[in-house]
Amino acid sequence: MRLKDKVAIITGAGLGMGREASVLFAEEGAKIIGLDVNAAALEETAALVKAAGSEMLAVAGDVSKEADVKNAIAQGVARFGKLDILYANAGVLWKDRDFSVLDTTEENWDIVQAINLKGPFFLTKHGIPELKKSGGGSIILIGSISALAGFDLAQDSYTCAKGALISLTKSLAVQFGPDKIRANIIHPGMIDTPLQAPYLNDEKKKNIASGIPIRRLGVARDIAYAALYLASDESTFCTGSELVVDGGFYAM
Ligand SMILES: NC(=O)c1ccc[n+]([C@@H]2O[C@H](COP(=O)([O-])OP(=O)(O)OC[C@H]3O[C@@H](n4cnc5c(N)ncnc54)[C@H](O)[C@@H]3O)[C@@H](O)[C@H]2O)c1
16 A cells, blocks of 8 residues: 555546556555546546545546646545645647658647646646645656657657656756655656557557567556656655656667
8 A cells, every 4th residue: 555545636547557557556545536538538447446446536627728637636635635646647649740840730739738748737836736735745747758869750749748848847856845745757668558559550569569678568557657656655755857667768
């Protein structure tokens, strides 16, 4: 029970890594506030959280809308009485719309920034005052190895949003360390989730795996375990850090 008596808000809790983290955090004793645009998926996650022995408040909403994020936090605090963990997980990777700067439209650039960067801004803006009331807490941001290196298949708005989250992590760590609020960022490598599904088939997965030192794609639980460490009190001296979870890809 590494998260006993903790309350976590997890954005993008409907599918993929957000769902997996919701279930793992629940198994470890946390109450969950789940925020996702996909209300049906969120309800399924809520049922899994219940089966894991905890409860989730499922709030349908869009992280790029400040009112939705503010509302989820307010509802969550009203329900569970406090907030300890902000997990800014929701993000989109649109390989059919987000390209090199040469080819991306301003509109597509802005939507990706709004979800991937403004979402974490709203979550921290409205969540940090609640963490202060709790006497401290943990902020977990999700970056990407695509923020750490260039790739020939460019998704420049995605890459820039994830890169900016590294700077935000460090700024939050320095500003709020004295309040016992920590901020860390996880950089996943290629993780087999619904986000990647439209772009993968078995053959592509095999090819990608052969180029990863650990010789497999990641699964959502690989990231959930990293997030669990950062959410728990085991990491109380860890802030402003970047945790790469990519099977060794970035080490090459
Ligand atoms: N899967 C990967 O290979 C990979 C690699 C690096 C980083 N990431 C990042 O990890 C995070 C989670 O990715 P995933 O693979 O689990 O994605 P996913 O698509 O499988 O799940 C994302 C969830 O976020 C929700 N969501 C999307 N837009 C939203 C919005 N505007 N407001 C609220 N919820 C929204 C979706 O409905 C979905 O439930 C993302 O930030 C992603 O960029 C993923």
